[in-house]
Amino acid sequence: MTAVDVYLQQAINGVSLGAMYALLALGFTLVYGILELINFAHFNVFMVGSFVGLGMLELLGVMPNDPALTGLTLVGVLLLTFAVTMVFSGALGVLIERVALRPLRNIRGPASMITTIGVSYVLFNIVLLGFGADAKNFPSPLPQVQFAIGGAVLRLREILIWVISIGLMGGLTYFVQFTKMGKAMRATAQDPDAARMMGVEVDRVIITAFFLGSALAGAGGLMFGLYYNITSYVIGFQAGLRAFTAAVLGGIGNVPGAMLGGIIIGLVEAFGSYWISAAWADVIIFSILVLVLVFKPAGLLGRIAPNKS
């Protein structure tokens, strides 16, 4: 492998990781944009998503170490698994909002944020109790097709992650930019009181933000399983922390910022692991975060002072 091939390979790996972080980061940013709340429960919605995906694949008869699927069966299984995982995760997000966060809505201070940490641990422990502490093998229904680009290798699983991530992010962007509910979400993020006085039912906007963010996190969790062929109750914290970093890096509350931040963090992780060491990946990621926040406190695409009175 020449140096160029190595860089290309790290770029492929980094963009794939970054796409997963971006999907997860979008959930932080959607909820923060509207409630100014950092939702730490989101970490483990991602983790639960990977277990739901695992359960769904097994329900469809796709077991770990089974031979790969092909053709329409593969497409059907993937579509159904993604759909069920996303709906389940989205519903979980809505449930968390209704049960744990709405009662605290009008309480000032960190009560809601602390509650999301508690909910995160509840999810973590439910999965630990239900499925045990050892890592679970994840089925790999994808054929081992790969393409050589120079000396670098592009596998089908990476292509799958890219296609699905681009589709989901494109869909979200369309939703936020052009649909009535999407516009209500933007209006509520910019000025909640004024939005309410236009007749926007802010509770519905909040539920929508939780549903969409959590559904994307669930899709990310399923991708994580398909990518690494493994899942565990602990995956939420590391991926969640990196995705949260991605959201802050891009400018929390900003949808394109979360996507950009995710890709940057994925690339930093891939190249940092290669140049220095995988053990140092978090050190590098958080150092970059600190530097960005020192020189651009609102994040790369964020705005310093939200226009609120």
Add this chain to the structure above:
Amino acid sequence: MPREDQGPLLEFKAVNTYYGDLHVLKDVNYTIGRGEIVSLLGGNACGKSTTMKTIMGVVRPTRGSVTFDGQPIEKLATSERVKRGIAPVLEARRLFPRMTVYENLEMGAYTQKRGAQFDEDLERVYSLFPRVKERRNQVSGTLSGGEQQMVAIGRALMARPRLICMDEPSMGLSPLYVEQVFDIIQEINRQGTTIFMVEQNAAMALSIAHRAYVLQTGKVVLSGTAAELRENPAIKEAYLGELQVPAAA
């Protein structure tokens, strides 16, 4: 439900509103008739903005009733009040700063169905404010204060309101824009929309209003037709100050 076409459009009966222990509105009564422009005058912190918030349902009265079109509304959600025909022009305009002018107008029509009626309302706003039409694709945070006020009024019109509640429509505007905005308010009123307007600029407000209330520390201390209030010595001294009175007066 049959609509009462007689009685007042909006009525406050013995409304008392508190923020915690702070008694902001004290036994307040207002009657806003159909087709009127009614102005609410008063100094800072006298309860004017709280009146607007009580109408929109952002603040709920502790005691007393608020009726719109003969129906009690004090327990209704804000969105339901908008659907029934009350639209705000908020203090300091409060456009959605990172949305375009057009998107802001769309938000005004949030409770309305899209279709021919939307297009008609949009045309009405554009004909009242040609400037708004020119700027329709611009992000609203980049407009001048006067242009923003036009968008804010247009946004209220998009809700097809029967009552527009305006909070300080002249605030922060250059005198030229103030004139323009008040002309437009009169025009909107002539087209059939009732206006309830909180305004610091008493001279301007009384020049277009039919009637007015004067609020002082949460109580209505004076009310009457605009002509009566313009001649009232207490009003002249407290709100009209010689310098604000047009030279002709």
